[in-house]
Amino acid sequence: MNIKVKCVYFQVKAVPELKRRFVIPGEVVAHGSLRAETNVMRVGDKIVSTRVGMAEIAHDAVRVVPLSGPYIPRIDDLVVGKVIDYSAFSWEVDMNSCFFGVLPAQSVFGRDYSPAKDSLTDRLAVGDTIAAKVIAFDRTRDPLLSISGPGLGRIPRGQTVKISPAKVPRLIGKKGSMIRSIESGTNCRMLIGQNGVVVVVGAPDDILRAITAVNLVEDQAHSPDLTEKVQGLLGITPQEAQGEQFQERPNDEQVEPSESTVDEATRGKTDEGELSDKEPEE
Amino acid sequence: MGKAGGDSRSLINEQGLRIDGRKIDELRPVKIEVGILRNADGSAYIEFGKNKIMAAVYGPKEVHPKHSALPDKALLRCRYHMSPFSTEERKNPAPSRREIEISKVMREALEPALMLEDYPRTAIDVFVEVLQSDGGSRCAGISAASVALADAGINMRDLVAACAAGKVAGQVVVDVDDIEDKEGQADLPIAIMPSSNQVTLLQLDGQLNDEEFNKAFNFAVQGCKQVYQLQREALIGKYFGRSEVPEGGQ
Structure with a gap:
């Protein structure tokens, strides 16, 4: 029996490199028939930024990740x-x-x-x-x-801290790495609202350390070695932090089970966290 | 209030230099800082020659009294105020006729750049406080307020950059200072949206003929563009560090 095998080659299109640029309101981000996503507007042929932030052009879409600003609610937040x-x-x-x-x-x-x-x-x-x-x-x-x-x-207990809503993705980190570092380094549980309100639950001293770490993240949100700085502050080695990512977290008696679910729910959202992918690879 | 146009010959010397040593197309030294007030949502500080001005933005926030809220866009409220110690003689801190007027033109100069329709039923407060005045404070105030609004993260079509031109000793000059404003023959403050090249403020105190007006207008636009570069550098410097300031705008 003669079987002809037809080989089909799929040409994998190289994903265009994400181009990032710092922009201020009114600055032209791109020209041509690209899709204007968030924080940009179309003026004739041009796509113009409306915020101070980082312009990203990926595939055919243009958007600006803002670095400041109020919280504007979005459905499912x-x-x-x-x-x-x-x-x-x-x-x-x-x-x-x-x-x-x-x-x-x-x-x-x-x-x-x-x-x-x-x-x-x-x-x-x-x-x-x-x-x-x-x-x-x-x-x-x-x-x-x-x-x-x-x-x-x-939320029955805990301490609330407010941070700039634009820096929430940074506090969560890539797939929740930053919040996980802070939680493991301070023995606290944290709940981060997209509106920039963070609830920290734990022992009083641990809460203070966690708040210091949260404030550090807010102050230095744009520093490239932020993860190391936070780990330095909390006295954890990068290996420990790495190990934490794959460990199942022990059930903490202090925290209501419902809260850990919220935690996970928040973290689920972070995959789309805009600034989160800015974090350097370890 | 017309221009006195008194003894203005000494305002420009034989070498064509002005009373403070500037050329006719030279701005005073300008310095802008962003994010100087912790309590404000956005803030900026500008030094424009001897002017020292602080701008603070609060909002968007809920409107009080509630009946003044607009159903389709944000309410922009501006306050231009000169501190009692900002002038040579103590200034009465109560808002004067001049301050009320400048607050109004400032609001109208900033409004076209703001996407107020993105924040319906809210208010945005802009406070411009002159700590030391030296002529041209409305332009410096608008430039600072625009940077403060960008710092507050409010959606904007463009920044607003402002600069004045005028006529001193029969010559058109850019960026008139206090003495030139008082002794000179005309003062033409303008504000523009530099990327879209649109004028948002144009006032003229004094008299200029067509030719002088065109020249003064172009001088002022050039001045605004220089101010815009500094605004841009200040904003990028704050958010990304000084080293990241790229050359050139567009």
């Missing part, structure tokens, strides 16, 4: 907020943004919520810190939050 008010039908949440989050009572009590029967303060009081997810936002109305989901809801 995990945020850490504080309940500041409530009405008969919803809570109002300060989420470190120019917009206040709205958490409808129906999403907590279920569809048969009745203001006559149920009291909002039974579930969340003014001053409570919550982990929530943005489920709807289009700038014309305040962002709609939800606390139904694994790891969402009231």
